[in-house]
Amino acid sequence: MSRTGKKPVEPVSGVTVSVDGRTVKAKGPKGELSVALMDNVNVEQTEQGLVVSPTDDSAEARAAWGTTRALIQNIVTGVSTGFEKKLQIQGVGYRAAMQGKDLKLSLGFSHEVVYETPAGITLATTTPTEITVSGTDKQLVGQVAANIRDYRRPEPYKGKGVRYLGEFVARKEGKKK
Structure with missing residues (x-):
């Protein structure tokens, strides 16, 4: 189980995050960034923020789980504070x-x-x-x-x-x- 992947990406004030198919886009005061999702993970938007989950229990999916969550967190932080x-x-x-x-x-x-x-x-x-x-x-x-x-x-x-x-x-x- 990925400790990083379990945590949701919490919303930041002034930043709008949208999931469009296999792409996550973040728009904030410093600009706009996007990240393409791997096939091994799913992302859904909830009240807590963006929740990343693996599609199956394979080693590749579990490895991509935490990485994808970190990439999404980085674009949210980048467009808010840089x-x-x-x-x-x-x-x-x-x-x-x-x-x-x-x-x-x-x-x-x-x-x-x-x-x-x-x-x-x-x-x-x-x-x-x-x-x-x-x-x-x-x-x-x-x-x-x-x-x-x-x-x-x-x-x-x-x-x-x-x-x-x-x-x-x-x-x-x-x-x-």
Whole structure:
């Protein structure tokens, strides 16, 4: 039994959720999102909210049960409050700046890296060493943050690079004489 799947997706004020065939759509103050349902699960609307249930007792249906409920919860949260990831840059001369809607990164390369902001994402630099990625789609926010981090991952000797805010980087001892 899925503990996550058993809980209904509770309604949020200002968000309208509709089930249209095999698609769940959520519309709120931050925009509109939808998720396609897998064939292994059913969704019905009740007074408690949206209730997800598996179609049968197969392993695939039970696995899809909790996943589908989490995806529906993510679109409801996304259109009501949105999602945000913060990145931190460490290293001498490493910095970020906004260039219009795009992000310009100086990460120790011979050239500056320009990251084009995808649709539905807002990038901001509060300080030259902090980047905020925000948007309504949780998967897209995480993917954009991971793409920016991949330009220069934190290295284990000095810890220089782009990391998530609060991320622990395991440090190694340097070479000895």
